[in-house]
Amino acid sequence: MNINWYPGHMKKTRESIEKNLSMVDVVFELIDARIPYSSQNPVIDSIVKDKPRIIILNKADLSSIKGNKIWQEYFKKKGLNTILFNSLDRRGIEELIHMSRNITAEKTISYEKKGIINRSIRAMIIGIPNVGKSTLINNLTGRRGAKVGNKPGITKSNQWIKTKGDLELLDTPGILWPKFEEKRVGLNLAFTGAIKDEILDRETLALKLIETLVEICPELLEKRYNFEIGDSSPLEIMTDIGFKRGCIMRGGEVDYEKISNILLDEFRKGVIGNITLEFPRENTDGHIGV
Numbered sequence: 001m002n003i004n005w006y007p008g009h010m011k012k013t014r015e016s017i018e019k020n021l022s023m024v025d026v027v028f029e030l031i032d033a034r035i036p037y038s039s040q041n042p043v044i045d046s047i048v049k050d051k052p053r054i055i056i057l058n059k060a061d062l063s064s065i066k067g068n069k070i071w072q073e074y075f076k077k078k079g080l081n082t083i084l085f086n087s088l089d090r091r092g093i094e095e096l097i098h099m100s101r102n103i104t105a106e107k108t109i110s111y112e113k114k115g116i117i118n119r120s121i122r123a124m125i126i127g128i129p130n131v132g133k134s135t136l137i138n139n140l141t142g143r144r145g146a147k148v149g150n151k152p153g154i155t156k157s158n159q160w161i162k163t164k165g166d167l168e169l170l171d172t173p174g175i176l177w178p179k180f181e182e183k184r185v186g187l188n189l190a191f192t193g194a195i196k197d198e199i200l201d202r203e204t205l206a207l208k209l210i211e212t213l214v215e216i217c218p219e220l221l222e223k224r225y226n227f228e229i230g231d232s233s234p235l236e237i238m239t240d241i242g243f244k245r246g247c248i249m250r251g252g253e254v255d256y257e258k259i260s261n262i263l264l265d266e267f268r269k270g271v272i273g274n275i276t277l278e279f280p281r282e283n284t285d286g287h288i289g290v
């Protein structure tokens with residue numbers, strides 16, 4: 001999905017998410033475990049307010065184990081419920097449902113006191129584009145997911161889907177705008193494919209990715225492409241990898257477009273390794289802090 005965000009659009013989006021939030025018991029906030037800072041909406045706290053929230057560090061199958069641990073701790077320390085997740089895998093669902101029940105227990109008890117028993121927990125998924133919202137909805141509902149139809153007092157366009165664990169999920173996720181201001185954030189979003197490649201031409205983007213990987217995990221880059229970095233510049237590295245991978249044009253020059261596409265694609269698929277691109281400042285360890 002290609003969205004151009006402008007102030008009026010953000011206001012409208014915010015209002016529509018807030019309207020939907022008022023109908024749910026818990027919010028599933030999806031962020032990308034490779035770039036937890038860059039992929040979190042800048043005003044998320046003011047949108048969600050005190051509604052119970054679970055931070056889902058999605059695509060945790062692509063980020064590093066160390067990064068996962070550090071970020072999970074980071075959010076926990078902020079008092080937020082956080083789980084590491086892979087939307088493509090069904091195994092995390094139980095934990096998500098369990099956590100949803102726990103953090104909405106008080107509400108459930110107050111309903112039960114009023115005689116309303118076996119009430120489903122209602123949830124909504126929010127996050128920036130491409131973070132995995134639809135994948136999570138599909139995984140939660142599975143093939144048996146049946147629409148439960150409109151509930152009284154709910155605008156017609158909203159459908160609730162019954163999911164595993166007796167959850168009811170709003171079928172339309174809230175698509176939030178990403179952070180824009182910081183250059184590093186823009187790059188991270190482009191590296192992971194959250195924003196379209198057009199912000200930078202792919203060759204420049206791939207060079208920036210090499211520069212970043214040399215800083216964060218030079219050993220993974222060397223291992224994957226079987227070379228030694230030494231004091232090579234990103235362009236020299238790209239040229240080297242290009243030759244190695246046979247990305248050569250007629251005349252013997254490296255096909256930079258082709259090798260750039262390969263590098264970006266392999267990074268996004270996790271082929272280069274499990275890589276977290278940013279860390280909380282207190283855990284930078286010489287890495288990129290936010």
Ligand SMILES: Nc1nc2c(ncn2[C@@H]2O[C@H](COP(=O)(O)OP(=O)(O)OP(=O)(O)O)[C@@H](O)[C@H]2O)c(=O)[nH]1
Nearest residue numbers: 001058059085086087088129130131132133134135
């Ligand atoms: N490896 C991995 N890939 C994932 C995960 N979740 C989603 N994806 C992939 O990420 C891409 C985007 O997933 P979607 O579910 O379409 O994302 P979305 O948030 O619905 O995106 P928009 O509808 O554009 O806002 C797809 O190629 C998914 O297969 C995950 O946990 N791990």
Ligand SMILES: [Mg+2]
Nearest residue numbers: 132133134135
């Ligand atoms: Mg989607």
